[in-house]
Amino acid sequence: MSRFSRRTVLKGAAAVTSTLSMPGILRAQANTLKVGVILPLSGILSFPGIATRRGTELAIKMFADDGVKLDVVFADTESKPENGRTAAERLIRDGATVLVGAWDSGATISAAQAAEAAKVPLVVNVGSAAQITEQGFTQIFRNFPPSSEIVTKGVELFKNLPRNNGFNPKTAVVLHVNDTFGQVTGAAVKGAWEKAGVDIKILDTISYDARARDLSIEVSKAKATGADLVCPITRVNDAILIVREMIKQDYNPMGIYGPSSPGPYEKAFTDALGKYGDDYMTSVPFYDPTRAITKKVLERWSKEFSGQRFELNAGFGWESIQVVADAFKRAKATGAPELHAALKQTNIAEHPMFGGPITFDTKGQNVNIGIPLLQNQGGKPLVVAPDSIAEAKVKLPMTKWADRT
Amino acid sequence: MVELYANAIVNGLLIGAIYALVATGLNIIFGVMRVVNFAHGEMVVIGMYIGYACWQLLGLPPWASVLVAMIAMFAAGYLFQRAIGNEFVDKPQHVQFVLYIGLALAITGLHAIIFGPDPRGIQSAASFATYRIGPLRIDATRLHAAAAALVIVFGLWAWLRYSLTGKAMHAAAENLTGGKAIGIRITHIFALTAGIGMACAGTAGALIAPLYDTNPYLSSEFTLTAFIIVIVGGLASLPGALVGGLLIGVSEALAAVMISPSAKSFVSYCLLLIVILVRPQGLFSARRTGR
């Protein structure tokens, strides 16, 4: 085969495969940073994935107003961890010099393989597996705490809540969803309990399938333990199911507290349950309602996404762009190595989520994230501890289901 | 403890009755056409969304919502079978498999586009009501749903047994060529079968809509559970679907109490395994089908 014809063959093949390239790829200008955001936008994780996207989009708009030009492209993992890698590779091919992602730990690690090979920094928006920063990746910057830390810090606050006549729990039961996140968190609760010296005895730990549609037996089992405190570690759907079942079975513990449990602060939860969603407590990373920047973000949020709630996922989606924008401003360049160097120097004091300044340690972990205690009151999640940022007073014991009007 | 077990068994029976309705749909489709509907779980989810839309958004009474789901899904099943399904009836199993997987994905995608990923639930005060009988605490919605499911299952049996069309479906199930010979319009019968099968799934979906919040990605468990019930009860056996449904419902409930809720489907698969190996015609089927 002559040289010429081989080239022709290659060209032809390239033409065929280039149909894979997607339309709408913009050439980034020198002063515009191309950011690739990987999220589960369809599939079982799309509920929080899309919430994260809203926060991300809000931040893009707000920073654009401040003159930070970001060209952001989203990629969907379809909630399949293995798609993280191809998603990252596509974004890198399309010119992204910094990646943000990937909401779940599996897809994050998958994407990290590509980021590591291409030496493109990956800012983790949400992803709580400890391993993300423990496997020796050099390109990872995680602005989200590992689940054991969320549990430990939350339990510490919970332990110090004032006791009263109606609220003096001696026993507890843990209900957790048996997926990657629920399993790790459920296991962490026991450790945190001991570490904080909580004098509430855990009677049983009940795990249920992530796809469970019916939780009546699970709640019956919890009720049969007679525990004073119920600790559900849930997603949003199952949190709703648990509360409904508790009402139906007339199970009135002194309190419901989900350490590191996503779900109950979601609008879907409070809307679905109304008055029955109140008094439910969680401890998760959340926004600091006292900060000026938070107020600014919330105000803009209500304009852009009225009818949606700014919560954990949206919050960390927002901050992921803040971290990128900040690094871009300091690097004054769009190259991946320059951004990597700038990200390492990150130190952002004024940011919406509760906690100290955003900085990254040698493993790429932000260790300054605080965990407040939340309680649903009046159909909204409010910060009730620590006192320095509390919006409302904690209300315990929780009102019996039958007494709610 | 006794209370826990008693409640678990009652709950299992109630859920089992709804499972039975789902499985009956799968079973009718298989019995008549020898087609395995891999998109059956999606039909349940469509029913749930119809229930949600009618009840929550349009404010129709519950029974009307169920009726709408039933009629809509019957029509959809009939038309689908006429337009596409019939062509695949005598194709090999794996070809049908791709068709139904494609259909399932398309429906899931459509749900995601229309309703988004948020859980959609019916909020009514009635959804918290319970009946108390001694130590038993029976969820009213669940009881009503289970009762409705049983009525539909028995009604369907009677119709299949005594009506002319039902008899024609029987004839088609027994012997395709023979059925054709005596003048049964086979395309119509098949479409009717698909309509009834999918209506069963859709109705079950509408019945459970007040119990569980719907999202587009719920379906696979429904499909798998229905498969297990159909095999355990006996392929192409309607009483089998009912008993299989109740059996799986109760055994899953007991497994959740005794072992761990997260491992309950393990027990169902064990049952499936034993039945296939020891009594492959299922607990109820007299005929040995498919082998």
Next chain:
Amino acid sequence: MTVQTRQWTAALLFIAVLALLPLGIDEFQVSVLAHVFLAAVVGIAWNLMMGYAGQLSLGHALYFGVGAYVVAILTDRYGISTWIAMVPAALIPAALGFAVGALSFRFSVRGVYFALLTIAFAEMARILFEHWEFVGDTSGIFLKALRSDNNPLVTLRGDGLFFYYALLILMLLSWALSVLLVRSRIGYFWRAIREDEDASRAMGVKTFRYKLLAVAISAAITGVAGGWFALVNGSLFPESVLGMRVSIDLIVAPIVGGLGTLFGPILGALLIIPVNEFTRGLAQTFSINGLNLLFYGLLLMIVIKIAPHGCWPMVARWLGLSDSARRRKDEP
């Protein structure tokens, strides 16, 4: 040119194009093709069992997942060479396939029943793994990041280009193996069993033995592919490698490509994976979440309606590559 020469020329041309292709395409396309090759390997394995021996398995995730876990655990936790780990990644799934097969065939389970039995085994394995601490239960396994002095030829992990060639070689090896098997006595017996099991037993074919062989070989290849999946992704969970979704995903390509044909699984993977990428991109462009699933599902329905026996028989006829001397019924 005879058909046979044409076939050889086409095969060599195909290999040459794939070998040189990375020169003309970007890293992302290289990576997508690497995934295509991996899907083709699994498709080839499944095709041996279903397309030739006629045994419908809907639970191949069992072999895929176990292979993945074997490689991940042996290399990451015990520091065993990846090359060596590939051996048990083939043998353990083969043994499992043997056990599943022996049990089913001994009780003469066939057709839909066999298919559902394979689902049951795969799902039971998933639930087992979700509760088994040794394999990391639902928290899964994360491989350590590659060291900066990583040698891909030692660790079998590297960048997209490395996986492209590694998986291309794996695909060609599996393909060659399938060609050899199908054209050997074994292959003839398999087809005899597929067409009419009872008749072939009456003719003296040891159907039990040959069916078992088909399952074991198919499981072994699938297990190795699973091992490579772990290396490509760096993380695995029971749901992501043993789940029902995996079993479904991995058989769509060979069916669309053409069951019971040697090239079908490769063509199927070449169509399905890029189409999936394309629909995902489409949903992203229009910013409608769910559009990807809708389009992908509709495309599957359309393709299977137009080409119920898969695309390869049509393409082969068109290219003049279909082998009239050896032509068999398209339908397994």
